[in-house]
Amino acid sequence: MKYLDEFGDADLARKLLDDIAETTTQPWALMEVCGGQTHTIIRNGIDQLLPDEVELIHGPGCPVCVTPLETIDRALAIAARPDVIFCSFGDMIRVPGSTDDLLCIKSRGGDIRIVYSPLDAVRIAQQNPEKQVVFFGVGFETTAPANAMTVKLAKQQNLANFSLLVSHVLVPPAIRAIMDSPTSRVQGFLAAGHVCTVMGLSEYEPLVEQYQVPIVATGFEPLDVLEGIRRVVTQLEAGRAELDNAYPRAVTPEGNPVAQGVVREVFETCDRSWRGIGMIPQSGWRLNADYADFDAERRFDVLDIMTTESSLCRSGEVLQGLLKPNQCAAFGKECTPRSPLGAPMVSSEGACAAYYQFRRLEVTA
Amino acid sequence: MTQPNFDSWSCPMPLRDHSAIVMGHGAGGRLSGELVEHLFVPAFAGTELAGVLQQLGDAAVLDLGGTRIAMTTDSYVVRPRFFPGGNVGDLAINGTVNDLAVSGAVPLALSVGLILEEGMPLDELGVITETMGEAARAAGVSVVTGDTKVVDAGSGDGVYINTAGVGVVRPGLLLGPQYVEPGDKILISGPIAAHGIAVLSVRDGLEFGSDIVSDTAPLNRIIREVLDAGIQVSMMRDPTRGGVAATLNEIAHASGHGIVITERAVPVADDVRAACAFLGLDPLLVANEGRVVMFVRPDDADHALQILGDDNPGAAIIGSVVADHPGVVVARTGIGGTRVVDLPLAEQLPRIC
Helix, strand or coil, rough: CHHHHCHHCHHHEEEEHHHHHHCCCEEEECCCCCHHHHHHHHHHHHHHHHHCCEEEEEEEEEEHHHHCHHHHHCCCCCCCCCEEEEEEEEHCCCCCCCCCCCHHHHHCCCEEEECCHHHHHHHHHCCCCCCCCEEEECCCCCCHHHHHHHHHHHCCCCCCCEEEEEEEHHHHHHHHHHHCCCCCCEEEEEEEHHHHHCCCCCHHHHHHHHHHCCEEEEEEEEHHHHHHHHHHHHHCCCCCEEECCCCCCCCCCCCHHHHHHHHHHHEEEEEEECCEEEEEEEEEECCHHHHHHHHHHHHCCCCCCCCCCCCCCCHHHCCCCCCCHHHHHCCCCCEECCCCCCHHCCCCCCCHHHHHHHHHHHHHC | CCCCCCCCCCCCCCCCCCCCCCHHHHHHHHHHHHHHHHHHHHHCCCHHHHHHHHHHCCCCEECCCEEEEEEEEEEEEECCEEEEEEEEEHHHHHHHHHHCCCEEEEEEEEEEEEECCCCCCCCHHEEEEEEEEHHHHCCCCCEEEEEEEEEEECCCEEEEEEEEEEEEEEECCCCCCCHHCCEEEEECCCCCCCHHHHHCCCCCCCCCCCCCCCCCCHHHHHHHHHHHHCCCCEECCCCCCHHHHHHHHHHHHHCCCCCCEEECCCCCHHHHHHHHHHHHCCHHHHCCCCCCCCEEEEHHHHHHHHHHHHHCCCCCCCEEECCCCCCCCEEEECCCCCCEEECCCCCCCCCCC
């Protein structure tokens, strides 16, 4: 795979950083929406290298982090059933529910399997007709097409033993919610490149116009992130607010129509709760009526499981960019990756975990 | 014999969020360390040589009337049993040979304990044991005793292998975190992370096409060459579970010094780096089975690199020991920033996207 070294080149990074420093004349607050970008920023120390005036606010774009507690609790209830094989992306299995995580369920005999592709879960269902196989379909628009494919295939193949536990979330309504929040300080956005790869750019035009805020589709390697920052800062300094694409090697204006097609066939838009943030209207996807039979929440009758979050955890403020992770009183004390209070401490993409892993010196020093 | 009384037994370990063993307790990260420190070390305290256990080295070094003997044991439960570049058999020999070698010992003899699952195909067992024989001959070590047990179908994973080994420590050689000093250079004997990625590439549910093969190999010969050349080595470790990051964190913690590595200097083969990138894994946290991390005095670093490099061109000096930030490992990132390299909590989990 090329790009790994090329898009982390130290000399080119220096040039971009110098350019950003020369352009910047006043303080700006930018939000990177996606947890993958947060990870790149912290892992490479990008925020330390930026001029002091450019502040990065870490957005709510880690699907693991924003999956509501009650969805996790429902997942745990389903996964604990002896007739179920519960399949999940790797980093969901350590997310704490109210009392347990999926690893605890596994240690008590639950059949929990990490898969890399959602389609592997369909294969497991074919191979285990005597079991109910459930896939934990979380994520943003990026993972939605592959998750949608699972139920499409299951329906085609009359796989009665497969179902999907869906908690899909969408980026544009989250940007809208952040801009509508009276406490928001965000002046420009790095849009999540891989979400745009699927969905294209058209959804962001109205946001740019309504809120007069620059939005730049941005990739995930160090140079990608720096280029996104450079373009947002350049717009802000020039008093412009435009939609821009700093990730053209993956993002086209129209996105991926095939992927959008399968998503439209399977999902419908719905209100969705975001862990630590609350309900955002029309910010999620759920299975539509044609595919309701494959909805794990209905199949296993777990819709009455309702739970609330730890009062110590201020992940809501972290996810809205109002608080840096290490400004939370519980950070590194009650709340560590070993015993997380909130989801951003769990996923490697979570802002709190990224700070804990890579920035503890600033706290302990 | 008294019956065990679970009512009066209280766990000495603050199992803050797990009341049962989870997979992470075996992954060589923070959870493993807590289990050893809070449960095992106290349980085995109070005997003449119990202090040796507390050193938590790859092998225990025992002074037997002037001759120092290194002793170690390890169990091998890899799934799948066969992976590109090896199988559980050569892993079981090389792993124990390496634990002895990094302790400064010349490996002499091994025991092999096999726990076989009912139904395990004999031809497969034949291949595994033949591989073990070849690995032992290649490393110049003798298998001198063994044991076989069979468990019911469903109670095991085909075959579990335990090997224990003894060796004689080179006279006068003193290795350990207490000998690590600021200024010491840190070397790695070749590109990292190939073993862990090779196993993942054939693991059920994660299979992906690649030519990546495990780095499993005995380290005793290359270590002997370095020591024969008179290189002043203060500490060695083979970075298996938990990878180079876990090894460096343990040594930083045990020595009371800080460690700085240059991320770009850490050798990772292109295909391994690519696999790590798409799985969302950090190569520093991925297991190796044929690499040694060596701490040497600064004046000897280039000479040591030359010897390691003759064996594997990927060998590199990756960092040094510093007096700052005791107990913490810091990486200089490729674009000039810094970050803390943490001890992994448990096994790394492939990321969602």
